[in-house]
Amino acid sequence: MSVAPEEPEVLDRRLDAAALDRRLDAVWQTPRGLWAALATVDHKIIGRRYIATAFVFLALGGLLAVAMRLQLARPEARVMSADRYNQVFTMHGANMMFLFAVPVMEAMAVYLVPLMVGTRNIAFPRLNAFSYWMYVAGGIVLWGAFVFDMGPDIGWFAYVPLSGPQYAPGKRADIWAQMITFTEVSALAVAVELVVTIFKQRAPGMSLDRIPLFVWSMLVTSFLIIIAMPAIMVASTSLILDRLIGTHFFNPAEGGDVLLWQHLFWFFGHPEVYIIFLPAVGMVSTLVVTFSRRPVFGYLGLVLAVISTGILAFGLWVHHMFVTGLPRLGESFFTGSSMAIAIPSGVQIFCWLATLWSGRPVLKVPLLFVYAFLFTFVMGGMTGVMVASVPFDTQVHDTYFVVAHFHYVLVGGAVFPLMGAVYYWFPKITGRLMSERVGRWVAGLVFVGFNLTFFPMHLLGLAGMPRRVYTYPAEMQWGSVNLFISLSALVLASGFLLFFWDAFRSLRHGIPAGDNPWDAPTLEWATSSPPPSYNFARLPVVSSAYPLWDERDALSVATGLRPDRREVLVSSVADARPEARESSPRNSIWPLWTAIATSIMLVWSIFTPWAVVWGSIPIATALIGWFWPKGVPEDDA
């Protein structure tokens, strides 16, 4: 057995504030240097990298969108070939869904959730590091392939048989399928970390009814990921098996089925929309509370709405298949369930409006984005009700109407709140505020540019323009609207450009923020900006959902943890009663090796199935290195 831990001199209560900070930093810090940077497991450093990487992919995906708009600005344009266009729109969709939207929401949570629940690191921090490396590798594989004319050209949905062995020659579709594996492994890992962090590492006293709403949203999102993403893993693995070793999952001539793909894909694909949207719900709730200066109206209603959205999300997938000829009765059921999800969404909207109504709203940039969100998302919700109707959908399915609809929901519903969240939490992450003046321009340009770009697409769709066409004949007279859309897209792009510029500039030249520039009520604002490596010198204890508002003089904290090792508090699931002082793993380079070994195996397996056998040997080796005890104080029990 190891050293008895109960020696009084190593407990933090004996230390004054300065000495405690010094000792905690020695244990928790990430030293300077490349090696340490690669080995870090600090959720803040990884979260920052995650967020920055996701925004790089947003910018790249945006460039693809601009390229598409160039091609579509005029009828029968030849800015790029049909082949290139198909790669571009596939890349845009796959990149935005798998490399931007899901990761960026998880990235925000990786950074914020441990701070918001008042702990020192995320659960399974090494898994967290591994997940980031897998994510980066997946992005490199996809974009590397695209640069070498090997980008997938089968749509982000990769419907068989077009993506199958007979109609998708070469390795392009395999690249898509393996990119799925990379990003799903990383998303699933983060989901597991978040669930366990939220269940077991909350500050003492943070019972279920005191959890910040963003954290609730991330909890439900994580469960959605855990239950939905295996479906796409099953689907993409079946596809790659069909393509590489000749299985027949999707070959109707040998007992397979083409629609099986669509069922599996949308069983994942529809919850995916909520995986992106629910975190945004949490962000909006957070911003609404802080900037209307009052606790949220209908906390319980909001939580139940988020949970019921999560459950209903699994009952809707068939509404993506209304024109595939499934039995009409079944389709009517899915119309009902798709419509029903408007009810929890309505509850959320009404609760936010009630909060704003009875509060004292302060129109800082984050709240501007909330108003932009309300305007656009409610419209997206309305068109969502429209496409939920089977007969309505038969006219607009796979047209620009649907393109408009889901951009209203995903950009209006998720990206606007995300941008508001960036303005809101930027000072916490960097210690500096972004510019209020530039922010107003950003919000205005993005809001106006977005609506001018996407609203006319509703009309285009009704006027008969299908999606995923690389061009259209001049005689269809869609040209003028398309030109208008392309020009508006430039306004939208300029808004994003300004946003990136503001973020870069503010990193160095922003106004120093202080701990809590918005006088916000949740725990992440109880520590310095940016937070120290150990987040909190003494772990907070809470007695309300808005601790910083309800105890304005001093923060209640716990004492009695060891400062000589990485230690966090484990608390019970329902009422957050402290149960144990658990250690948290130290920095380690092994997650990186494991990610490299896994990446090699996954890419190699596109070329030969034996890669799965030989490639798993280095993975196993790396995993043993990862988990083998090193005899450090963290092993004490």
Added chain:
Amino acid sequence: MTRRLLILAGLLALAACKREQREVRLDPPALDALDQVALMPNGIGGAPPDVLPALGRPYETNAYQLSQGKRLYGWFNCTGCHANGGGNVGPALMEGWWRYGPDVQSIFASIRDGRPHGMPAFKDKLTTEQIWQLAGYVQTIGTYAAKTAAPTRNDEMQSRPSESRGPAGADIAPPSR
């Protein structure tokens, strides 16, 4: 060392490019040149047209061209005599042993001009480029190591193992003839 690695990576990337390109249209002069096969007098072996290496031998190495060849194999009823490589009226192609040699120009000549004992000439049915596509594909049927660019199974009833499972010939016994 780093430089050598970079060069290697660059070459690999270029190879990948070539393998994945979708070249749907050749210029007419190149198309004409594709016909310039210098065969030996017995119609077996010889020199492929100069344009082929200049193009990077796309019909043997490019995934898109090979899959077009496979499409033609089904469309022009090659299966009628050769089945899916197992052979029937015509010889088996999967064994990897060919009466007129394994080089692609011989296969090209067999398809274009026909061969004795029943193999018809396809030069009036297929364009020269299509014959090259078909020849490239037919060559992959019989290879002992599957090419990474080779197509795999069809969305049809399976009468042979997937092309990616090379050497395919070893896996199924040739039909008794």
Added chain:
Amino acid sequence: MNERIVLDVSHLTLHGKSSASVTWWGTFAFMLLEGTGFALLIAVYLYLESLASEWPLGAPPPDLGPGSVLTAVLIASLVPNYLIARWAEQENLHKVRIGIVIMTVLGIVPVVLRFYEFPALHISWDSNAYGSILWALLGLHLTHLVTDLGDTVVLAILMFTRHGANKRRLGDIQDNALYWNFVVATWLPIYVCIYWVPRL
């Protein structure tokens, strides 16, 4: 910000057991997501069956022998698995060492038997969709057998090193035992699907 100390946690244990441990919850979450994967694959099996005119497709039903023996071994392994979890709970290192060796052997046997199962299916993965889903089910479960075996082997070695006598490692033993229960539990519906559904 000013602080007010309201709670002293120094009396708490340094390593919580079962539901008080984060690894227990992590294992649980992974079981949930892998369980979803198994459930989906079984759903694919039943979906393909519902579309087929005959089932099994183009092959006789699989031989019962190897699969049933494997099922029996897996069920039998639950007993030592239960015991090793209890011994780990009691922190009885000696018994845990014996148990982990037994569990290693009981982990190897099913992997070996699995390689007799594949030929007993009488169909190859590339013959038709029925063959594909059978191989996929067996293959997915095989990867779970192999990874859990790897985990067990590493833990067995660990138990004979200086790291063995540590509550944290004994907790790992318990989590590994929990996961083995999961591997066995997921096998049973697969066994029914592969071997008995075609005979219905």
Added chain:
Amino acid sequence: MTARPLRLPALAAVLACGGCGTPWQSALHPGGAQAGGLLDLITIFTAVCGIVWLLVMIVTLLTLRRRRAGIEAPLPRDEGTERRPRRAVQAAVATTVVIIAGLTLLSFFVTRGLTADDPQALVVRVRAYQWWWEFTYQDPRPDQAFTVANEIHVPVGRPVRFLLEAPDVIHSFWVPSLAGKQDLIPGRSNEITLVADQPGVYRGQCAQFCGLQHAHMAFLVIAEPPDRFAAWQVAQRQPAPEPATDEASVGRRIFLARQCAACHTIQGTTASGTLGPDLTHVASRRYIAAGLLPTTRGSLAAWTADPQTLKPGNNMPMVPLGSDELSAVSAYLTSLR
């Protein structure tokens, strides 16, 4: 549907200047009862949702009436003041439920109204290929069945039942001015029944991404009075006319001797390929290459000379023809009326 008067003139005006000048492929310009019913549904949904959206936006803007310039201390918690908003939220949620239920029912009844079977329907088998359409008019007498490509004629007022098949990848059959879309899925058989109530030319287009030339996979539905339709049917059943000029007969000889005949059928000749569209009456169709070019001698010549430039990636190879040969072939094709 009786709700046609509900169609909002304002909406129609907005949509008309939305750029759909030639309304031959538009859900907003129905030419049949189904598309008309769907347009009514679209209009009702748009009106209801538009009003809801407007109300929510008014409330949203009104929340700003007590806005402050700077951040103040948080408001004191007072349960008493929550009562009014609570009532409002409850009422709003209840209204949402009612509206959603109403729209669901409406949608359900419209669906039921759309799926009526008619034994008198004309039956056409549709096979969608990468990237063109093949239509076979079924007939109890096999010799009366005939096949056309990329353009169909239908009699006004008579339902037409389309049996949808896809031999390669998934496509989607969509003539927005007549009805909603239905996918064509390999290994499955779907069908859709359309009725054109007004004579006219309606354009349809593949709506499911199907590869390189998904953008150029259109077809025309020409609705005409029953007598003209009958005459068209009779004409289409005829074999191809004999060439009337020397140039055209040279063209036919070239067509039959070269690669053309391996893929295309021309009834009445030895050309019996089935890999490309049936060309028996190609010049009677308004467009060639699935809606790519209007049928003229020039466009036929250009297409034959260089299909891969006009529609890159399509499955027609570039057949090397001299300029005289090309001219003769185009003369022959132009004569196939």
